[in-house]
Amino acid sequence: MYTMNLKELAAHLGLSQTTVSRALNGYPEVSEQTRRRVSAAAEQHNYRPNTRAKGLATGRSMAIGHVLPMSSSHEMVNPVFGDFIAGAGETYARNGYDMVISLVEDGDQERAYRDLRAKGTVDGIIVHGPKSTDHRIAQLSDLGLPFVVHGRVSSENAPYSWVDVNNRRAFHRATSFLTDLGHTRIALLNGLESMDFAARRRAGYEAGLTDAGLPLDLDLCRSEEMTEQFGYDAANTLMDMPDPATAFLVSSIISAVGVRRAVQERGLALGRDISVITHDDELSYLQNGSDIPQFTATRSSVRYAGAQAAQLLLDKIRNPLSAPMNKLLEAQLVLGQSTGPAAK
C-alpha cells in the first residue's frame, strides 16, 4: 500500500511544504480556505506525518518508556503489570504518545537509562518495581529525563514523582481485622522484602500486631517470590508448627490459591478453621475516597494507577519546572471468609 509524504502532498496541492505543514498543525496564519483544502487532501490520501522525521525536527519523540527490571519481572509482569500498562496506554493513546517497553537486566539499569536518553527514544520514563533502596531515582534525576515511579523508594530523600497504593495502611488494617477477631497466630506470606511495596506491607503488619499487643514471631513471616507453590509450601509448614498459624495474610492472590489448596487438603474449612486475607494490587487499587467512573467498566483498577502515572508524566513533560507530584491511592482488601480462630 502506498503512503504519501509531505513533499508529495504539497506538490499535489500546488502548495509549499511549509504551508501544508502549517495548515495541518493548526498555525493561525493559514487562510481558512487553504486549511480546508489541505485537510481534505490529507484526509483523502491518508497522510500521516512520519514520526521519526517529525521527532528529529522537533526534538521530541512523542514516546514514553516503561523500564522493567527483569530480575523482579516475576513480581512485576504478572498480573499487575498488564493492567497498569493498559491504563497508561489509554492515556498515551489519547495524547498521541507511543509506549515503549524495555526489559532490562538488573545490572544494566544504569546503562539502560543512559541509552534511552542518549538515543533519544523517549521523552519520559515510568519506573517499575522499585526496591526499598534504589539508586535509579538519583540517577534519573541527574539524567534530566522526566520520570514517574510506580511505587516508592524509601531510601530516597530528594523529592520525585510517584504513584503508589497505600500498602502499609492496607496491611495494618488487615492485621487489625484479624486481631479483632481474636487471632494471635497470624502468618504473613509476603513478596520479596527487598521490594519497596513488600517492605511497606511488612511494616503495616507489624504495626497491627503492636496495636494488639502481640509479639512479632519471625517464624510466622515468609518472604519469597509470590508463586502458588510458595503459598502451598508455606501454608503447610505454618500449619505444622507446634503453635500453628490460624490466619494467613497473603500478599498475592496467586499465592493465596496455594494456601487455599493446602488448607483444603487437610480437610479444614476456609473461614471456619483458617482465615485467609489476600491483598493483591490487581484487586485493590482505588482512588482516594471517591469514585473512579472512568474505569467502572473495566475489570481492574490497577488501570487507574497506570492512567494516573501516565498523566502525571505527561504533565511533567509539558511543564518540566513544576514541582514533583505524588498520588497515594488507598487499597481495598479482599476479606474473603474470615472468622475467629477455631477452638482447640
Added chain:
Amino acid sequence: MYTMNLKELAAHLGLSQTTVSRALNGYPEVSEQTRRRVSAAAEQHNYRPNTRAKGLATGRSMAIGHVLPMSSSHEMVNPVFGDFIAGAGETYARNGYDMVISLVEDGDQERAYRDLRAKGTVDGIIVHGPKSTDHRIAQLSDLGLPFVVHGRVSSENAPYSWVDVNNRRAFHRATSFLTDLGHTRIALLNGLESMDFAARRRAGYEAGLTDAGLPLDLDLCRSEEMTEQFGYDAANTLMDMPDPATAFLVSSIISAVGVRRAVQERGLALGRDISVITHDDELSYLQNGSDIPQFTATRSSVRYAGAQAAQLLLDKIRNPLSAPMNKLLEAQLVLGQSTGPAAK
C-alpha cells in the same frame, strides 16, 4: 547530563562524520587503528546514535509494534499478555529492537494499522487476540507490513505467519481424561467464543465427548469473559441443575479459582466429589516435544511463545521474501485432583 552527537564526536577526533560512522558500524574499509581510536572515544563519551536520525536515514525504525484490541483486553492483558511480552521483549533487546505497545479500540483497528504503517513507527507487528473471523490478516497483508499473529484466524485461507498453542488438542485430551474416569456430565467454562482460541477449545471439548459417545449438552457450556466471578456463578448454576455437572473444564485459572470457591462453599471436596481441570496458557505453553532450556529459570513458558513469535517476525523482516512460517506449540494441562464422579 550531556550527550554527544556524531558531529561533535567526529570533530573531537579530527575525523569526518563519515569515517566515524563507518568505524562504529563495522564497515571493513576503516583502518584497524582508526576504528580503535573511534571506539574508545565513543565509549568514553558514551555516544549512542540518535534512533530517529538513524531511522530516518536508513528507512528502518528498529521497533516492533504489539497491537492489543481493547475490547478483548480483558481476555488478553491478564495474565497471558505480561509473560508473552516478557519473552518477546528479551528477544528484541538481544537484537537491538524496541517494543512499542498500542492499545486500540476495536473499531479503530484498520486505522491503527494504517497509521502505524504511515507514521513509520515500526518495522513489523505482532497481532494479539485474533477472533475466529478476523479481517486484520487480510488488511495487514496488503499493507505490506511484516506481521506475526499470536494465535490463529480460522476464517483466513491465505497463508500468514502465526505462533499458537494447540488449544484443540489440549481440550480434547482433557475431556477424554474425564470421560475415561467415568464422567458423563462435564461442564465447559470457556472464554468468549468469538475469540479463536476459545472456539478451538470448544471444538476439542466436543471431539472428546464424541469419542466417548456422549451427547453435547448446551446447558453444560458457558462462554464468557474469564473472571473469577464467572467461574463462581457458573459453577453454582451447574451444580444446581437437576442432572448436575460432576466435572469442570475451565479455560482460565482465574475462573477456576471461582469454581473452587463455589465447590468448597457447598462442603464438597475437589477431586473427590467434583473434578476440575484448568487450562491456562500461563501454565501451559511448552515447546513441541523437547526442552526449553532458555526458559527453565523463568516461571512461565508463555515467555517461550513470545520469544518464538518475536524471532519469527525478526526473521521475516530480514528476509521479506521467505514463506510464512508457523509454530504450533503443545499445551500441557494442569490436571489437579481428579477422580471419577461421586456415587449418587
Added chain:
DNA sequence: TTGAAAGCGGTACCAA
C-alpha cells in the same frame, strides 16, 4: 498569507 532554505542527526554514494 505564502514560500525558500537551513537545519535536526545520522547514512551512503561518489571522489579523492
Added chain:
DNA sequence: TTGGTACCGCTTTCAA
C-alpha cells in the same frame, strides 16, 4: 582508507 555531500521527512526561521 578517508572525506564531501546529498538526502531521509519534517519544522521553523526569515523574507517576500
